[in-house]
Amino acid sequence: MVECVNVHKEFEIGDIPLSVLSGVSMRVESGEFVAVVGKSGSGKSTLLNIIGLLDTVTGGEIIIDNVGINTLSDSQRAILRNKRIGFIFQSFYLEPSYEVYKNVEIPLIIGNTPKRERKIRIDECLRKVGMYDKYKAYTHTLSGGEKQRVCIARALANNPRLILADEPCGNLDSVNTEVIMQIFMKLKNEGNTVIMVTHSHEEAAWAERTITLKDGCICQWQTKIT
Ligand SMILES: Nc1ncnc2c1ncn2[C@@H]1O[C@H](COP(=O)(O)OP(=O)(O)OP(=O)(O)O)[C@@H](O)[C@H]1O
Numbered sequence: 001m002v003e004c005v006n007v008h009k010e011f012e013i014g015d016i017p018l019s020v021l022s023g024v025s026m027r028v029e030s031g032e033f034v035a036v037v038g039k040s041g042s043g044k045s046t047l048l049n050i051i052g053l054l055d056t057v058t059g060g061e062i063i064i065d066n067v068g069i070n071t072l073s074d075s076q077r078a079i080l081r082n083k084r085i086g087f088i089f090q091s092f093y094l095e096p097s098y099e100v101y102k103n104v105e106i107p108l109i110i111g112n113t114p115k116r117e118r119k120i121r122i123d124e125c126l127r128k129v130g131m132y133d134k135y136k137a138y139t140h141t142l143s144g145g146e147k148q149r150v151c152i153a154r155a156l157a158n159n160p161r162l163i164l165a166d167e168p169c170g171n172l173d174s175v176n177t178e179v180i181m182q183i184f185m186k187l188k189n190e191g192n193t194v195i196m197v198t199h200s201h202e203e204a205a206w207a208e209r210t211i212t213l214k215d216g217c218i219c220q221w222q223t224k225i226t
């Protein structure tokens, strides 16, 4: 479960404050697949980064599995991020000088997973995204869709229950987008929580609920009628 309670975020540009989130409150239950949409600059990435502990609030609170993260120390936040949250980026951020498997291994090494167990996790995650046959390929040789699937495998390495994706298909064509959306549906059906930021209403249609951000606030909740 993820809850945002009256979340505020201001950036300082020079001496001028810029209010990006001005009182966002929302709750995402475990096992839900939620899309966040809104115009460019509406604060989607800022909100996702805050939920993913990559950034901090200037007001309000984020609660993950009943724990308020404001009270956590830096090292507790780092552990939570490593073990419980998988982050997927539009631009992948894979290490090009590493093979596919080594990219997936990074969060496992950070999490002190023993070598034998690392191998099991890497195999499982690469199989899940259909990239096991590229185990030893260097990531700079992969197509965009393949890179994103490796990025998802890396995000899943520590078996996190919360998957956060910021424009995961922003650089992909419709065929690869469908492959990624099917993976998210599978993750959701396995009980994981998926929060995806997107510009695309076609992608948002895969989610059960869509949240629209406007002027730093949630202006619309939409639940898919099935
Ligand atoms: N580190 C920062 N310092 C200053 N301003 C920032 C910072 N990060 C984001 N902003 C500003 O906050 C606003 C919201 O940015 P954000 O990246 O969250 O928007 P977004 O909805 O994800 O947009 P896009 O759809 O273009 O990705 C923008 O005006 C942006 O310039």
Ligand SMILES: [Mg+2]
Pocket: 044, 045, 046, 166
């Ligand atoms: Mg963004």
